[in-house]
Amino acid sequence: xxxxxxxxxxxxxxxxxxxxxxxxxxxxxxxxxxxxxxxxxxxxxxxxxxxxxxxxxxxxxxxxxxxxxxxxxxxxxxxxxxxxxxxxxxxxxxxxxxxxxxxxxxxxxxxxxxxxxxxxxxxxxxxxxxxxxxxxxxxxxxxxxxxxxxxxxxxxxxxxxxxxxxxxxxxxxxxxxxxxxxxxxxxxxxxxxxxxxxxxxxxxxxxxxxxxxxxxxxxxxxxxxxxxxxxxxxxxxxxxxxxxxxxxxxxxxxxxxxxxxxxxxxxxxxxxxxxxxxxxxxxxxxxxxxxxxxxxxxxxxxxxxxxxxxxxxxxxxxxxxxxxxxxxxxxxxxxxxxxxxxxxxxxxxxxxxxxxxxxxxxxxxxxxxxxxxxxxxxxxxxxxxxxxxxxxxxxxxxxxxxxxxxxxxxxxxxxxxxxxxxxxxxxxxxxxxxxxxxxxxxxxxxxxxxxxxxxxxx
Numbered sequence: 001x002x003x004x005x006x007x008x009x010x011x012x013x014x015x016x017x018x019x020x021x022x023x024x025x026x027x028x029x030x031x032x033x034x035x036x037x038x039x040x041x042x043x044x045x046x047x048x049x050x051x052x053x054x055x056x057x058x059x060x061x062x063x064x065x066x067x068x069x070x071x072x073x074x075x076x077x078x079x080x081x082x083x084x085x086x087x088x089x090x091x092x093x094x095x096x097x098x099x100x101x102x103x104x105x106x107x108x109x110x111x112x113x114x115x116x117x118x119x120x121x122x123x124x125x126x127x128x129x130x131x132x133x134x135x136x137x138x139x140x141x142x143x144x145x146x147x148x149x150x151x152x153x154x155x156x157x158x159x160x161x162x163x164x165x166x167x168x169x170x171x172x173x174x175x176x177x178x179x180x181x182x183x184x185x186x187x188x189x190x191x192x193x194x195x196x197x198x199x200x201x202x203x204x205x206x207x208x209x210x211x212x213x214x215x216x217x218x219x220x221x222x223x224x225x226x227x228x229x230x231x232x233x234x235x236x237x238x239x240x241x242x243x244x245x246x247x248x249x250x251x252x253x254x255x256x257x258x259x260x261x262x263x264x265x266x267x268x269x270x271x272x273x274x275x276x277x278x279x280x281x282x283x284x285x286x287x288x289x290x291x292x293x294x295x296x297x298x299x300x301x302x303x304x305x306x307x308x309x310x311x312x313x314x315x316x317x318x319x320x321x322x323x324x325x326x327x328x329x330x331x332x333x334x335x336x337x338x339x340x341x342x343x344x345x346x347x348x349x350x351x352x353x354x355x356x357x358x359x360x361x362x363x364x365x366x367x368x369x370x371x372x373x374x375x376x377x378x379x380x381x382x383x384x385x386x387x388x389x390x391x392x393x394x395x396x397x398x399x400x401x402x403x404x405x406x407x408x409x410x411x412x413x414x415x416x417x418x419x420x421x422x423x424x425x426x427x428x429x430x431x432x433x434x435x436x437x438x439x440x441x442x443x444x445x446x447x448x449x450x451x452x453x454x455x456x457x458x
Contacts, residue, residue, distance in 0.1 A: 034323040050140030054348060057341035061086025064339065064346055067104075069096040070168065070329070070444040071296050072363035079359050080349055096272070097121060101413055103175040107336065108133045116343040117350075120165065121329045122156040123220065123412045128332070129164045130410055135333040140344045142268065145352055152402065153368045157330045165330035166351035167368035169361075171291025172398035173224060173323045175316045176298070180308040181210065181286040189312045193256045196315045202267040203286050211267035214276060214285050215260075219419035220326060225289070227324035227406045229253040229317065233441075234407045235311040241409065243444050245437040252317060255432040261427060270395040281305045289314055291326035292395040296364020299385045307382070311391040313398065321401045328368070366395060373399055409444065411451060418443045 061074035107113035153167035190196040231249025423436035448455035
């Protein structure tokens with residue numbers, strides 16, 4: 001899930017890692033190339049032997065530590081331990097997103113203290129891979145699982161011909177809105193961003209304490225909305241990186257969002273706080289433009305608003321369906337794991353087993369597996385929280401209209417950490433988003449060069 005980033009440290013070892021010239025860093029549509037084994041055998045042969053190792057590890061049993069923040073984790077671990085009673089999984093919520101990444105970074109630097117398996121968002125995974133923190137799972141045959149997932153999600157865990165995890169979910173963006181507030185204020189569900197701005201004005205005029213949405217400066221939301229607008233500010237080719245946060249798509253987004261900032265039409269309440277959840281419940285925050293994983297969050301943390309919320313396609317610039325991903329995570333095996341075979345076996349069950357995915361979906365998760373995305377049962381689900389709306393019809397449609405060609409930086413975790421000190425100033429003082437993005441670009445370029453990347457600004 002997307003989280004506002006406030007960490008101030010980058011991953012250790014990036015300068016050294018940059019010299020490895022890993023291809024397709026951060027690509028959301030990279031190829032899924034199988035690696036050869038170190039002994040020169042085929043990937044298929046490695047996969048066969050790898051499966052034997054996984055089965056043997058489960059039979060032997062042992063103890064694992066799993067870091068995650070997903071709402072379904074407890075139920076999934078319970079189901080796994082019931083199926084494999086010789087294995088004990090210690091479940092730890094080490095914080096969401098960047099809170100966890102800081103702890104992972106500290107463990108990598110110390111050489112100890114990392115879990116066996118960790119949840120890592122797609123934008124952050126290349127940076128951990130570059131620091132040589134993650135186990136390549138190709139030797140266990142994980143490359144052969146590529147067809148189970150969409151090309152974009154599996155491409156996000158495949159870097160330089162190696163497989164560093166399995167997709168847990170995906171985050172195609174949609175509009176989650178409080179239909180009770182919209183009806184009270186006579187606001188039609190916006191189909192375009194111009195209509196969205198008009199709706200924001202109407203909602204705030206009707207109640208000065210109410211806003212169409214909350215955004216105090218979130219790097220993940222910003223990059224996703226730039227993506228949806230057609231911007232492609234980051235390009236990577238091995239260690240070569242280019243940054244252009246003034247490209248036409250980025251400008252298209254800032255032209256809309258600047259109206260909301262300068263018109264004071266965005267809630268000043270920071271996301272993921274107690275007040276934020278409260279205002280989602282009482283209607284003071286009337287909508288969210290976010291990833292398809294949001295239903296589980298609303299159902300679990302905004303229970304008072306059950307029956308008030310609905311889902312619609314994300315507004316677009318010309319009315320034609322197009323969206324982007326926001327958030328979405330994989331699970332990876334950390335290289336520090338002392339039981340890598342067992343950790344890989346657990347990870348494979350977690351994100352490739354129908355038994356696990358069934359539990360994940362029952363807890364509001366949005367699948368990364370193609371079979372589940374297209375399953376009639378999934379599409380027809382009508383949650384009571386959403387008044388029986390078949391919300392997955394909308395969300396599946398979003399998954400099918402994600403714009404292609406997006407790249408994250410190979411050091412996106414660091415880039416997001418300085419977003420508040422650059423672009424964030426526009427939110428705090430109502431300044432220019434474009435100027436903030438220029439300052440962010442300068443910081444990104446400078447850091448990349450310091451880490452040994454060949455970075456150009458265009």
